[in-house]
Amino acid sequence: MKILVTNDDGITADGLWWLVRELTGIAEVVVVAPDREQSATGTSVTLWEPLRTRKAVPLVPGVETYAVEGTPSDSVLLALGSLIKGKIDLVVSGINWGMNLGDDIYISGTVSAALQGYLHGCPALAVSSERNSEPCFQTAARLATLMAERIAASPPPNNLFLNINVPNLPLTEIGRIQVTKLANESHLNTVTEGNDGKRNYYWLVRRRQGKGHDRNTDAWAVDHGNISVTPLFSSLPAKTLSLLLHNLCAGLLEKLTGSTV
């Protein structure tokens, strides 16, 4: 199995290398990621100027790694269109430092990178972990690896695109793995105004809006200590998708908590 790993936090981000470290245990991994912070750049692609890449030193030895002077979507487009020879079996984007819940998916570079994989026929996972002063990427990295193993063992009959959010909890405190839908009106954007002594400036501030009340949503799941798995786009009939996700997640938490630290 060959896995493309990318992100929107940039190629030096811890979350990306946690993922790579775990995934190299089960697959050949290639990293193609933005050379700098590209969070909240959404689905942006660079069409009006050339894109440059450079081979980068991997933080996990032996992993083919490219830094892209572009967006997360650019990175996946370059990876699939030119940089990587041979078939990619799975695209994993993350681990984002900060969850991508509800309407976040429309601005998230993490989710958008996975979307490009999906649009090119690869199963794709966007993986995000709760933002905390002490980031704990281990749970999300192991979960993504277990899922990748299952997807490789029984490839979905049609393409699959999942958005996964993991609360920042020790493994023993995770409640369950919950298949969810996106929360509505999950975020509030406000504008604050100031003056730097010469000119006015504006800050866009984005924050979660209240607690989720709908028990079926991603926001509710993570607020209640669960891992959220949200199917985004799929051409599968609803029943088939539901069964597929049930099988994908069944017993996964037990495997996760049973794994050696």
Ligand code: MN
């Ligand atoms: Mn990010």
